[in-house]
Amino acid sequence: MKNKAPKLSITRINCIIVMLSVVLCCFVSGCGKKEGYVTKQFFAMDTWMEIQLPESCDDKDLELYFNDVEAIVRKLEACFSVTSTASDLYKLNNDINENVTLDSKELLDILKEGEYLEDLTDGAFCDKLYVISKEWGFTTGNYKVPDKAWLDAEILEIQDIMDDSNTDISVDINESSVIRPVGTCFDLGGIAKGYATDKIVDYLADKGINSAIVNLGGNIYAFGDKQGKEDRFVVGITDPFDNTLLGTVMVKDMAVVTSGNYERYFELDGERYHHIIDSTTGYPADNGLVSVTIISEDASYADGLSTALFVMGLDEAITFWENNRNSFDAILITENNEIYYTEGLLDNFVMTEKPYTCKLVK
Ligand code: ADP
Ligand code: MG
Numbered sequence: 391m392k393n394k395a396p397k398l399s400i401t402r403i404n405c406i407i408v409m410l411s412v413v414l415c416c417f418v419s420g421c422g423k424k425e426g427y428v429t430k431q432f433f434a435m436d437t438w439m440e441i442q443l444p445e446s447c448d449d450k451d452l453e454l455y456f457n458d459v460e461a462i463v464r465k466l467e468a469c470f471s472v473t474s475t476a477s478d479l480y481k482l483n484n485d486i487n488e489n490v491t492l493d494s495k496e497l498l499d500i501l502k503e504g505e506y507l508e509d510l511t512d513g514a515f516c517d518k519l520y521v522i523s524k525e526w527g528f529t530t531g532n533y534k535v536p537d538k539a540w541l542d543a544e545i546l547e548i549q550d551i552m553d554d555s556n557t558d559i560s561v562d563i564n565e566s567s568v569i570r571p572v573g574t575c576f577d578l579g580g581i582a583k584g585y586a587t588d589k590i591v592d593y594l595a596d597k598g599i600n601s602a603i604v605n606l607g608g609n610i611y612a613f614g615d616k617q618g619k620e621d622r623f624v625v626g627i628t629d630p631f632d633n634t635l636l637g638t639v640m641v642k643d644m645a646v647v648t649s650g651n652y653e654r655y656f657e658l659d660g661e662r663y664h665h666i667i668d669s670t671t672g673y674p675a676d677n678g679l680v681s682v683t684i685i686s687e688d689a690s691y692a693d694g695l696s697t698a699l700f701v702m703g704l705d706e707a708i709t710f711w712e713n714n715r716n717s718f719d720a721i722l723i724t725e726n727n728e729i730y731y732t733e734g735l736l737d738n739f740v741m742t743e744k745p746y747t748c749k750l751v752k
Pocket of ligand 2: 580649
């Protein structure tokens with residue numbers, strides 16, 4: 391079981407950081423050029439996004455592609471926003487009927503994906519925690535620690551809805567409508583960027599592009615060959631303890647998505663409260679992990695699983711990987727400075743010099 395990941399010398403780190411400039415980007419707005427790629431950044435879904443396309447593309451085409459990609463994201467944002475009163479999701483969350491017909495195919499689609507992930511992860515992924523996230527202030531910025539009795543009651547209700555044997559209060563997503571108990575409020579924050587990434591990748595493939603980096607607020611997709619050569623992209627993994635470079639993975643046609651407790655949080659009376667909620671307690675997940683990176687061909691799946699495995703904690707997350715090992719790889723970092731990485735990363739996860747224990751999961 392135990393294994394040490396190969397370590398890098400400082401000179402090699404520098405070298406990798408140079409290569410990494412493809413993916414580790416300083417977010418300035420507008421367009422720019424970088425090592426064979428033209429980049430465009432924009433702010434959407436509450437985060438910076440960056441798209442890199444080959445500079446060998448025709449200038450006119452590039453402009454069209456960048457505009458279309460931004461339009462894809464903005465359309466999904468307008469549909470999935472949990473706070474904008476004009477969004478399709480807002481209308482669903484506030485509809486007083488049990489059976490709601492939806493115009494948005496994308497909303498039905500992502501809700502189906504959410505139900506799939508919820509079943510697969512036994513409720514660790516739960517897209518019905520909006521009322522709870524809101525009470526904590528994660529959607530408004532008015533942070534507070536909710537009343538425990540209130541949280542317990544809410545979680546009980548949500549668990550009842552998730553329990554498939556409770557057929558009279560379950561969630562049913564059909565071709566054009568959603569049936570759910572009135573008051574069920576969905577929050578797609580755990581999967582929306584992954585879903586948007588998949589849509590962008592489909593679009594780029596459709597346009598015949600053979601190389602791109604899609605980076606939606608750290609949800610990265612390395613598409614095709616690096617600069618059209620037979621080369622994988624090098625993607626940096628952040629050290630959750632100090633925000634420096636922890637290591638790299640080399641990937642092609644893969645999403646690399648990280649969830650961590652250091653990304654969005656507030657502090658009160660010396661306690662830190664982060665935004666990934668344990669669906670069994672209503673409190674921020676506190677199961678020993680500080681960061682989970684998922685590497686998978688499917689960006690929505692990777693996004694959903696990074697959130698879910700963070701909630702599960704180390705042991706459950708490893709068991710989950712063992713049962714689903716063909717669909718993803720993972721890097722799990724514990725609060726005790728241990729790094730666990732799964733077998734598929736054996737030849738392509740490289741650690742920087744760090745005083746952490748590194749274990750291969752087989
Ligand atoms: P980020 O969006 O910061 O990259 P994640 O992908 O892990 O991080 O998603 C966290 C978001 O997912 C939260 O802000 C919230 O909207 C939603 N969320 C919180 N807890 C859960 C959960 N247990 N299952 C699914 N979604 C969750
Ligand atoms: Mg996620």
